[in-house]
Amino acid sequence: MIKVGLIGAGTMGRVHSAAYGRLANAQLTTICDLRPEKAQKLAGPGVKVVTDYREILEDPEIDVVDVCLPTYLHKEVVLEAAAAGKHVFCEKPIALSIEDAKDMVKACEQANVKLGVGQVVRFFPDYAKVRDLLATGRIGDPKVIRTSRGGSFPRWSEDNWYGDYTKSGGPIVDLIIHDFDWLLWLFGPVKRVFAKSVGKQETPDGELLDHALVTLRFENGIIAHLEGSWAQPVGTPFSTSFEIAGTKGLYEYSKEQATPLLLRTAQGEEMAQFVPESPLALEPYTAQLKAFIEAVVEDTEVPVPGQEAIVALEVALAARRAAETGEVVWLGGEQND
Numbered sequence: 547m548i549k550v551g552l553i554g555a556g557t558m559g560r561v562h563s564a565a566y567g568r569l570a571n572a573q574l575t576t577i578c579d580l581r582p583e584k585a586q587k588l589a590g591p592g593v594k595v596v597t598d599y600r601e602i603l604e605d606p607e608i609d610v611v612d613v614c615l616p617t618y619l620h621k622e623v624v625l626e627a628a629a630a631g632k633h634v635f636c637e638k639p640i641a642l643s644i645e646d647a648k649d650m651v652k653a654c655e656q657a658n659v660k661l662g663v664g665q666v667v668r669f670f671p672d673y674a675k676v677r678d679l680l681a682t683g684r685i686g687d688p689k690v691i692r693t694s695r696g697g698s699f700p701r702w703s704e705d706n707w708y709g710d711y712t713k714s715g716g717p718i719v720d721l722i723i724h725d726f727d728w729l730l731w732l733f734g735p736v737k738r739v740f741a742k743s744v745g746k747q748e749t750p751d752g753e754l755l756d757h758a759l760v761t762l763r764f765e766n767g768i769i770a771h772l773e774g775s776w777a778q779p780v781g782t783p784f785s786t787s788f789e790i791a792g793t794k795g796l797y798e799y800s801k802e803q804a805t806p807l808l809l810r811t812a813q814g815e816e817m818a819q820f821v822p823e824s825p826l827a828l829e830p831y832t833a834q835l836k837a838f839i840e841a842v843v844e845d846t847e848v849p850v851p852g853q854e855a856i857v858a859l860e861v862a863l864a865a866r867r868a869a870e871t872g873e874v875v876w877l878g879g880e881q882n883d
């Protein structure tokens with residue numbers, strides 16, 4: 547039984563603690579939050595509550611540290627957890643700079659502990675399924691992709707750290723990174739990036755909003771257009787969608803639809819709906835942590851290792867730079883296309 551200490555009992559801490567309750571081979575033993583009442587709310591019988599995360603790092607019984615802290619605090623805690631010999635699961639984005647992310651990966655490698663990063667979209671059933679479907683060739687060669695993801699500005703944290711982009715990275719780094727990671731997993735390296743963003747705006751009634759559009763050109767020639775929104779009216783349900791257009795057909799997905807994933811062929815004659823996952827299937831956050839814990843138990847590669855999270859962060863930071871400068875940003879390789 548793998549024993550887990552959870553650091554950060556906010557929105558994601560709540561999701562992760564519920565997930566551990568569904569796993570047979572992991573036991574959440576300690577929850578840390580600066581606000582003990584938040585940790586206490588999540589703690590089941592026998593789960594210890596602490597306010598200093600070092601108590602988790604110093605506990606010899608704990609094998610895995612799960613970091614659900616605001617993004618700007620990831621690095622420090624991951625470095626300390628590695629030094630304490632704990633395997634680490636860290637929420638996404640791994641960090642806010644490549645330098646920090648590399649330090650985190652290096653520290654975990656040197657300490658010989660695993661580092662998994664919460665790029666959870668790979669565990670959303672339709673997003674995962676389409677990867678298998680692409681391998682069947684039914685839509686021919688994928689050429690043009692569209693994704694969208696968004697809702698209202700994240701305003702749940704007491705200190706509004708999401709509203710400080712030096713702490714959250716803003717929507718391109720915090721939100722669209724989910725689609726960057728998924729597309730990199732599907733289609734490989736990105737060659738160049740362009741982006742436009744309205745930037746953080748304050749409405750007359752004091753609400754924040756932001757909205758960004760990113761285009762990616764992949765090494766293999768695929769073009770993707772990604773939309774990320776923190777600009778929907780307060781209370782708007784979070785929504786996601788994608789379209790993958792190939793030479794022979796199209797996969798369409800929208801979270802809003804009852805049968806979210808559809809295939810349309812170029813002739814429009816053939817349509818296939820993919821049955822939604824069984825309600826008994828593990829929800830994505832649980833599936834993600836289950837896969838991570840299994841990798842720890844079996845000493846195999848974790849899903850979304852730190853190195854892959856760095857590549858997604860590189861694309862995100864390039865997109866943010868493109869939005870800030872109005873310039874195309876090239877990611878390695880030749881600037882010839």
Ligand SMILES: NC(=O)c1ccc[n+]([C@@H]2O[C@H](COP(=O)([O-])OP(=O)(O)OC[C@H]3O[C@@H](n4cnc5c(N)ncnc54)[C@H](O)[C@@H]3O)[C@@H](O)[C@H]2O)c1
Nearest residue numbers: 554555556557558559579580614615616617637638639703
């Ligand atoms: N995978 C996803 O879909 C997803 C969704 C939302 C957020 N996230 C990521 O999860 C991370 C956490 O985001 P959140 O929305 O849960 O934040 P949050 O603000 O809701 O929760 C953070 C918690 O950390 C606590 N905290 C802050 N400093 C601390 C410290 N030094 N010691 C102990 N506790 C401390 C706060 O009191 C708070 O309860 C971020 O990196 C965010 O980008 C991922």
